[in-house]
Amino acid sequence: xxxxxxxxxxxxxxxxxxxxxxxxxxxxxxxxxxxxxxxxxxxxxxxxxxxxxxxxxxxxxxxxxxxxxxxxxxxxxxxxxxxxxxxxxxxxxxxxxxxxxxxxxxxxxxxxxxxxxxx
Numbered sequence: 001x002x003x004x005x006x007x008x009x010x011x012x013x014x015x016x017x018x019x020x021x022x023x024x025x026x027x028x029x030x031x032x033x034x035x036x037x038x039x040x041x042x043x044x045x046x047x048x049x050x051x052x053x054x055x056x057x058x059x060x061x062x063x064x065x066x067x068x069x070x071x072x073x074x075x076x077x078x079x080x081x082x083x084x085x086x087x088x089x090x091x092x093x094x095x096x097x098x099x100x101x102x103x104x105x106x107x108x109x110x111x112x113x114x115x116x117x118x119x
Contacts, residue, residue, distance in 0.1 A: 011072060011086035013065035017097030018089075020062025025100040028055040032107060040117040052108040059101045066093035 031051040038044030070090035073083050 010082065011069040011090065014069035014073075014086045014090035015066065015093045017059075017062040017066035017093035019093075021059045021093075021097040021100030024055040024058040024062075025103050028052060028104050028107060032111060039111065040115060045111070048111055049108070052104065052111075055104050056101065056108075059097055059104060063094060063097035063101065066090045066097060070094055 028051060032048060035044035035048045035051075039048060067090070069086060073087035073090060077083060
């Protein structure tokens, strides 16, 4: 038990998909809310698309980092608590990053279809 903690954290990016996906989605959501009126007038759509691309790239980066650590834990022993913990966190982070990525894409598609002037 003490040896697991003394080794340090060998998988530092295993939870990155959880945090990057959540922050990217929240930023994307707020940008969409702020730009709704300007999208109705026709000027905010390019800005929103740029925010969408950045949000997708940030989420994909977090997903990649979590997937890399998840893959690294498959080669580790199952009886080490640190490896099991990192595998669980990385798996959850990959799943949540995927869900946040789907939410960002769905909101972007909705913004492309709707003009923002609907009431």
